[in-house]
Amino acid sequence: MNCDEVIRELSNFIDGELDAATKHEIESHFTGCHECKLVVDQTKMTIKVFCNSEPVELPSDLRNRLHEGLRRKLGEARQ
Amino acid sequence: MASPNILLSTPNPHKLPSTVAREDEHLLVAAAKKGDMAAFEELVSRYERKIFRLTMNITNNREDAEDAMQDAFLKSYSHLKSFQGDSRFYTWLVRIAANEALMRLRKRRPNQISLDEPIKGEEEDLMPREIQDWGPGPDQRFAQTEMREILSQVIEQIEPEYRMVFVLRDIEELSTEDTASALGLSVPAVKSRLLRARLKLRQKLDRYFKQGGAN
Numbered sequence: 106m107n108c109d110e111v112i113r114e115l116s117n118f119i120d121g122e123l124d125a126a127t128k129h130e131i132e133s134h135f136t137g138c139h140e141c142k143l144v145v146d147q148t149k150m151t152i153k154v155f156c157n158s159e160p161v162e163l164p165s166d167l168r169n170r171l172h173e174g175l176r177r178k179l180g181e182a183r184q
Numbered sequence: 185m186a187s188p189n190i191l192l193s194t195p196n197p198h199k200l201p202s203t204v205a206r207e208d209e210h211l212l213v214a215a216a217k218k219g220d221m222a223a224f225e226e227l228v229s230r231y232e233r234k235i236f237r238l239t240m241n242i243t244n245n246r247e248d249a250e251d252a253m254q255d256a257f258l259k260s261y262s263h264l265k266s267f268q269g270d271s272r273f274y275t276w277l278v279r280i281a282a283n284e285a286l287m288r289l290r291k292r293r294p295n296q297i298s299l300d301e302p303i304k305g306e307e308e309d310l311m312p313r314e315i316q317d318w319g320p321g322p323d324q325r326f327a328q329t330e331m332r333e334i335l336s337q338v339i340e341q342i343e344p345e346y347r348m349v350f351v352l353r354d355i356e357e358l359s360t361e362d363t364a365s366a367l368g369l370s371v372p373a374v375k376s377r378l379l380r381a382r383l384k385l386r387q388k389l390d391r392y393f394k395q396g397g398a399n
Contacts, residue, residue, distance in 0.1 A: 112310045116379040140315045144386070147318055150393070151386045152354050154323045158335055160233035167250060171232060172225065174254055179221065179261055 106130045111141045119149055213273045217264050224264075228257050231274060234356070235281050241351045242285035244340045245292065252288050256281035271362070278356050279366040282348065286367075289344060310379070312387060322393035338388035342381060349374055350381035 111134050117123050118131050135142040163171070215223035235256060239249040260267075260277050267276055323331065339347060352363040353374065364374045 108311050109309065112312075112383070113379070116375060116382060119382075143315050143317060144312055144383075147315075147390070147393070148382050148386045150318065150322065151382060151389055154331065154389070155335060155339075155350075155355050155385075156357070157323075158332055159328075160237040161332065163232055163236055167236075168232065170250070171254055171257070172228070175225070175228065175257055175261075176221070178258055179224075 106134050108134075108138060108141055111138075112144065115145060115148060118145065119152070209273050210269060213264070213267065213269070216261070217267075224261055227273065231277060232257075234274075235277065238278060238281050238351060238356060239285040241339055241355065242282065242344070242348055243289050243292075245288070248288040248292065249285065252281060252284035256284045259284070275358060275362060278352065278358060279362070282352060282366050286348065293344075310383060312383065316390060316394040318390075318393040319395040326392075334389070334392050338385055341388055342384045346377050346381035346384060349377040350385065353378050354382070 111118075111131055114123065114127065114131060118128065123131070135145070209227075212223045212227050216227060232253070235253050236249060239252040239256070240246070243249050243252060256277065259280050263280075267273065326334065339350070342350075348367060349363060349369075352358045352366060353360065358366065360371055360374050360378075363369075363378075364371045367374070369377075
């Protein structure tokens with residue numbers, strides 16, 4: 106497997122969606138290619154930082170608007 | 185029907201592990217289906233932050249994100265009876281919110297957002313150039329608020345076609361199949377765009393995470 110082929114399988118490798126033989130081929134490639142290993146590790150880190158980022162609390166004015174709007178519109182819909 | 189108050193009184197459900205939050209979700213949905221507004225408001229309170237993050241990530245526009253969020257909750261309530269419970273309520277809600285956000289994005293950028301056509305250049309060379317070491321724990325070098333700002337900046341720099349797939353698949357953790365269904369794409373198209381989205385975001389983060397980078 107060359108570098109381009111490894112990068113094309115990067116998502117499947119990270120998501121654990123490869124058969125054992127292809128996974129082994131990619132892991133073997135890493136032993137001789139530090140750059141591909143870096144790209145895979147950095148892509149994993151990229152996903153991790155987005156996943157770990159907690160959503161912020163809604164500003165109270167936005168939250169109040171949302172809940173008041175929902176109560177009003179749902180109330181109207183039920184009448 | 186009375187609200188399942190014993191469940192609603194749980195302090196700060198956002199801090200609970202997702203498996204705990206999932207356990208009572210179906211009770212709240214069942215109560216809301218019977219017209220219990222308190223139960224529905226609890227669902228809104230539980231997911232409003234995540235849904236707002238989703239609509240902001242897709243639209244990049246505060247006004248559109250607010251409208252999309254409100255309409256997503258309204259639509260979810262009015263269509264609640266058709267929710268069969270074969271997926272999580274949250275997954276179903278994410279699909280509604282993503283559609284609302286996408287509609288607003290398309291209104292602002294007509295003829296620019298095309299999810300259902302092949303993207304030009306999908307056969308291009310994907311190998312990143314100038315790969316630099318990030319060193320250990322690059323994410324630990326930033327305070328939480330600073331990191332949020334960085335992530336917000338980098339995600340808005342990638343094209344919506346890629347951004348939407350990344351948001352649904354990697355941030356909201358929908359399955360590939362659910363992401364494909366929500367966006368009206370084939371599974372191979374989702375996989376192809378997800379790969380490119382991940383590589384583009386890695387490249388954007390490189391500026392911040394490489395050793396001695398912007399800090």
